[in-house]
Amino acid sequence: MSDYQVAIFGLGAMGYGMAGALVRAGLKTYGYDINTDAMTRFQNEGGALGAFQDVAATLDAAVIVVVNAAQTEAVLFGADGIAVKLAKGTAVVACATVAPDFARSMEARCAELGLLYIDAPVSGGTIKAGEGTLSILAAGVPEAFEKAAPVLDAMSAKVFRLGDAAGAGSSMKAVNQMLTGVQIAAMAEAMTFGMTQGVEPAQFLEVITQCAGNSWALESRAPSIVNGDYRPLSAVDIWPKDLGIVLDIAKSAKFSAPITAAALQQYLAASGSGLGGEHDSAVAKVYARNAGLTLPKQT
Amino acid sequence: MSDYQVAIFGLGAMGYGMAGALVRAGLKTYGYDINTDAMTRFQNEGGALGAFQDVAATLDAAVIVVVNAAQTEAVLFGADGIAVKLAKGTAVVACATVAPDFARSMEARCAELGLLYIDAPVSGGTIKAGEGTLSILAAGVPEAFEKAAPVLDAMSAKVFRLGDAAGAGSSMKAVNQMLTGVQIAAMAEAMTFGMTQGVEPAQFLEVITQCAGNSWALESRAPSIVNGDYRPLSAVDIWPKDLGIVLDIAKSAKFSAPITAAALQQYLAASGSGLGGEHDSAVAKVYARNAGLTLPKQT
Incomplete structure (x- = not known):
């Protein structure tokens, strides 16, 4: 184990996997979450022990893997925010999907405290997070990249270095989410349209993955609908x-x-009709309901 | 060269490539098109010589690679239609993108003449057409598949056998075109949106192909915009x-x-503003015009 120390905030589906990748890379890794079960589980699987206030000043990097901009701001600058407790020169790796302007604002506020902010949204999903093979869409000053290098390398197969200032990473992430979100819904639209023409979902998956209609979204999400999961x-x-x-x-x-x-x-129709907590492929249920179709059941 | 004889109708971007794949597979291949230059070029590159009326009765298969349903119907049943000239038991391989009901109607009219119709739209584009590595989305009676097998094998890397009656191939093709068309336009939307956020088209292509937003449409079409071609x-x-x-x-x-x-x-906005004859990636020009952006020029 190196003497590099990192704390990760947010041990959800993405963060837990990323935390494991940090541990496997030999970094001393503290994991924090409002869900104390997740923290205990992580400590039992190689996470370092210690309250944040006791270790804050010794950290090389803090990684923030929360849901959105509001949570990112709360972790950094909320009532019990971590930013003021970190030593000058600590890297702050912010991974949530946020607006580019928000990322620029966080970078500026961190810089006032001498912290090295990296605008670092990720792409790849939970499986790649656990493998440490994400793509990281990163932007920040060269010193921040230097300080955060062990963390970025541990979490990713590829770090795209998109600029010397925060915002460029979040811009690319917005572009990626735009396409991914459209393509998951388009896949659901096409699969259910096919059902009206006698094309079964399993046949759709088999054939279209080998045709021009293929996409990462289709390969990733269509199996859920086919399996009713x-x-x-x-x-x-x-x-x-x-x-x-x-x-x-x-x-x-x-x-x-x-x-x-x-x-x-x-x-929105999926969320508004009670499907917000389901897998995003459940957007197909909106199409199916509108067309009187019955999607595959889980076997 | 085998003694199998095939005529292909339509020597455009797709048909010309498919005709070459038939020749390379050793089939005696006649090529016909209203563009006589294309016919002459094909004859100089291995196509068989002969007027259709002289060879019609000896053919094992006729392949129709025209633009739409109206042209398919004209080739088969128009004033100088081929259907009545073909011998009973000849395979008719219809490759245009058409509505499933139209394919069923053509199959029925061919069956009245003893012709073996295959509803056989293709996916893969002009490069795979030339290589003989298309995906064929095929449906028809077993006797039709048997008769057409040398033709289908020569043109494709994969024949999906989707049913014993015409319509199933065209249904799957409709699903594939739905996704491909959406994803080419979505790519253009995302690429130009990125430009408003400082993401250059070349950077978009480099990064998003390795992220969740990737699709066949992006890999196939984004380079045209990046290169201004x-x-x-x-x-x-x-x-x-x-x-x-x-x-x-x-x-x-x-x-x-x-x-x-x-x-x-x-x-429609692209076509209506004079871009209908350009590469389909030119849909990006609609977005660029609406947002006051300048796309890359050809270098």
């Missing part, structure tokens, strides 16, 4: 949030995004 | 036609397809 590895409610961020930014830039807007409506 | 390997005007077929079928089935409908509007 809507356990929320990634939930429907991610998309009203992330596509909402995208369309807010687009509106500010006077950018017309009609396909993204149409996809957002389908996720 | 809109030569029409596949033209904008394909999509008002194919997404129109999809939405007509969807309407008949009372299926609500809002994402596909939004994508169609973008292609």
Whole structure:
């Protein structure tokens, strides 16, 4: 084990996997979450023991893997925020999907405290998080990259270095979420349309993955519908949030995004009809309900 | 060369490549097109010589690779239609993207003449057509598959056998076109949105191909925009036609397809503003124009 010390905030589906990747890379890794069961489980699986206030000043990096901008700000600058407790020169690796302007604001406030902020949203999902093979869409000053290097390397197969200032990472993440969100909903639209024409979901999955209609979203999400398994590895409610961020930014830039807007409506219909906590492939249930179709049941 | 004889109707971007694959497989291949230059070129590159009326009765198969249902019907049953000239037991391999009901109607009319119809739309684009590595989405009676086997094998890496009656191939093709059309337009939407946030098209291509937003459409079409090259390997005007077929079928089935409908509007805006003959990635020019962006120029 190296003497590099890192704390990770947020041990949910993504953060827990990323924390494990840090441990396996030999970094001394503290894990924190409002869910104390997750903290205990992580400590039993190689996480370091210690209250944050006792270790804060010795950390090389803090990684923040929470749901959104509000939680990121709360972790850093809330009533019990960590920023003021960290030593100058500590790297702050912020992984949530946020607006580029928010990332720039966090970078500025961290810089006032001498902290090295990296705008570092990730792509790849929970499996790649656990493997330490995410793509990281990163931006920040060179000193921040240098300080955070062991953390970024441990969590990823590829670090895209997108700029010397925060915002560029979140911009690319917004682009990626826009396409991913559209393509999950488009897959659901096409699969259920196919059902009206006698194409069974399993046949759709087999054939279209070998045709021009293929996408990462299809390969990743269509099996859930075919298997009737809507356990929320990634939930429907991610998309009203992330596509909402995208369309807010687009509106500010006077950018017309009609396909993204149409996809957002389908996720809102899913969430509004009680499916928000299900796997995001459950957006297919909206299409099925509207067309009087019966999706495959879990066997 | 085997003694199997095939005629291919339509020597456009797809048909010319498929004709070459038939020649390379050792089949005696006649090529016909209203463009006599294409016919002469094909004859100089291995195509068999002979007027259709002289060879019609000796053919094992006729392959029809035209633009749409109207042209398919004209080739088969128009004023100078081929169907009545073919011997009983000849396979008719119909590759255009058409509505499933149209495919069923053609199969029935061919059956009256003793012809073995295969509903055989293809996926893969012009490069795979030339390589003989298309995916064929095929349906028809077992005798038709048996008779057409040398042709199907020569043109494809994979023949999906989707049913014993015409319609199933065209249904799957409609599903595939729905997704492909949506995803080309979504790629253009995301790439140009990224430009408003400082993400350059080349950076978009490099990064998103390794993230969750990736798709066949992105890998296939984004390079054209990055390189400013809109030569029409596949033209904008394909999509008002194919997404129109999809939405007509969807309407008949009372299926609500809002994402596909939004994508169609973008292609219509491209076609209506004079871009119909350009590469379908030129749908990005609609987004760029609406947002005051300048796309990369050809270097």
